[in-house]
Amino acid sequence: MALFQLSRRDALIFALFALVVITMPVWTAPFGANYPGLMQKFAIYAIFAIGFNILFGLTGYLSFGHAAFLGVGSYTAVWSFKLLTMDALPALLLAVLISGLFALVIGFLSLRRSGIYFSILTLAFAQMSYNLAYSVLTPITNGETSLQLTLQDPRLIDLAFTTRGAGLPTASLFGVTLSGLSGFYFCAVVLLIAFFFAQKVFASPFGMMLRGIKSNQMRMSYTGFNTRPYALTAFVISGMYAGLAGALLAVTDPLAGAERMQWTASGEVVLMTILGGVGTLIGPVIGAWLIKYFENIFSSFNEGILSRFFDFIPAPLHDTIVAISSKFVGEGWQLTLGLLFVLVVVFLPGGIMEGVRRIGALFRRGTPPKAGAIRVQPAE
Amino acid sequence: MTNSGNFSRRGVLKGGLAGILATGVSPLIFTRGAYAQEFCNAPTGDTVTIGFNMPLTGAYADEGADEQRAYELAVEHLNGGGDGGLIPFFSSKTLKGTGILGKKVVGVTGDDQTKADAARDSARRMIERDGAVMITGGSSSSVAIAVQGLCQEKGVIFMAALTHSNDTTGKDKKRYGFRHFFNAYQSGIALGPVLGEAYGKERVAYHLTADYTWGWTQEESMKNATEALGWKTLEPVRTPVGAGDFSQYLTPVLNSGADVLILNHYGFDMVNSLTQAVQFGMKDKQANGKQFEIVVPLVSDLMAKGAGAAMKGIYGTSNWDWQLPDDASKAFTKSFGAKFGQPPSQAAHTSYVQALLYADACERAGTFYPPEVIKALEGFEFDGMGNGPTSYRAEDHQCFKEVYVVKGKETPSNPFDLLEVVATASKESVTYDPAIFGGELGPDTAVAC
Known part of the structure; x- marks a missing residue:
């Protein structure tokens, strides 16, 4: 089965990645992140970032409106829960389908331009979708109030077989409820499938074509390729990934809010990808995990926690340190993230993966790469 | 292709290893702490954890900051610190400053960013990681409704702070959600x-x-x-x-x-x-x-x-104003002012009262078991919280009490003297039939987590 083959190197990466993802509840424990809610986010945003990277990392087209597809996926999934069934599979399939169609339309229009114009077009479309979801389409999206399940939902398929329970239903997969850790493992399996598919795309001739678009689109056209269908395919695939992630968000927590489509959410995935390493397979995943970790854990720190953390420092100095560092946690978590982002972009333009590569090179050959030298991104 | 055989062997080995690890690890996590616990986050040690989930950023951040102050004060008073604030005035005399049911109250905080998504993330962290037995706070009705839905699902009581939409205790009401604040x-x-x-x-x-x-x-x-x-x-x-x-x-x-x-x-x-x-x-x-x-x-x-x-x-x-003339309001303003150097807002007041009401309900129920606490809150009549006689209606978990019509003061006598109460609507006049907003509370069954 050629379809499921990977090169030896990719298979090794996949196996390691699978190990890391499956054992997440163990290695996140020391960081205080081993609760299902956050681990589900880790898996879901990793899918989002991997999908975004297929577009941005391979073709170089920087979409500033990817959150729109995430939102479309979420809304579709919640509506599938409300109208059809609480089973996760129809929700995922519908979400991928609808967000793919949505991406086809937006991509078809946006890809007529490249560079900054493309980015602005996608941003404009995403902002339009956000505003539609926020106000005009309120009957479908429930606007700022967010779309939620209710006790009166029709759920045609479910209710044809069972009677309505007393409370709100939770999403399930063939009768197994997907909340807490089971929800995480479900997301983890979807993440592994998504990662595998991304590996196949990266290694395929199609992926090579996309890299060709990134390095020199004009040369590609001169050699007789019509590049637009390829770029559009990448755009649609990446939109479907976002839709999948959005649907998983709804599976683990059946609520869809318009703010998921806001430009800040689109910017977040760009940050994730750049922080981790554009064009690498693992980089965006690491970026997604870092950003979600900062958002969830750093924002929950308060002065009490800091004061206990810096307990070993004598009193006068202790208070000063707590006072200063408290500005960087709690509501100031974005400040810390911003600093980290600046440091990474200045010192490791290739993202965290470049750091990993540099360290790797130190050990492997004993000849460190020249600092600041921009290396050709290995096609991995 | 030669790769194929290679991969499948490797894949099987690695996959098997991962599978063994996963099956070995996951039951440990599933069962940890699950023995003695018939409901979510039953407090086991000598402390009880409450989650304070409020907007520290966003359009309602000012209210969130004041809520945070109020919760800090409430925790202090529940644990016997300070002057006790409203506790001596509260008509129910179960609170003795010894925490809740003898357990010291510990608060965990989170930023709900005035967004439904972020609020649920934050509340989930408190429930799943920090072991919060109750969630309170919030300054937007969309946040309150979103978090209330989550709390119903998780079987954790939600004491809403600032939410003024009719839907919170109307169309979107939940058995696990309670609102002291008034509505539109x-x-x-x-x-x-x-x-x-x-x-x-x-x-x-x-x-x-x-x-x-x-x-x-x-x-x-x-x-x-x-x-x-x-x-x-x-x-x-x-x-x-x-x-x-x-x-x-x-x-x-x-x-x-x-x-x-x-x-x-x-x-x-x-x-x-x-x-x-x-x-x-x-x-x-x-x-x-x-x-x-x-x-x-x-x-x-x-x-x-x-x-x-x-x-x-x-x-x-x-909902409340710090210049109300009753003793309880005066005492609360004094207590809050002494600690933070400013009078409390209505957001601070309702948050503080909600924390006390939950603590009292646990004391009266004699347990943290949510269905019993819910029963203790439903239909509860109390006084001495600054709003006159108040009742928690069982049908929709809405508090009924006086509502104050205020007017921006023309000639303030000090920087905090901004509003004056010009009329008071009696509790009876603002009571309505719960049926007009519809909605269902849902079941009170405890959920293990």
């Missing part, structure tokens, strides 16, 4: 007669409405209340939360034929829209031969402070 419907009942007296029976109202559940229901309630007076209502305009600049929405108001502008805005949104409306000269305009007026149906001290002089002479309603 009650604002309409209280404010209607005062507006009729001050501005006459023939007015044309223009609504600018925050575009979410709270704005929608407040607009509806205000429309009903003012149309009952004989006012006319123009097509309402919806504005996004956190818009910042409202001039594009305010420009059409003056030529619309309206002579009253009703701002269904809260927090920074209200501060911005009111300030801009006043800058547009609306307070000094004449329309339809009458003085143009602005009404802000829900106001707080924090907003009045933010709006400054623009607030002068403007009517609204409040």
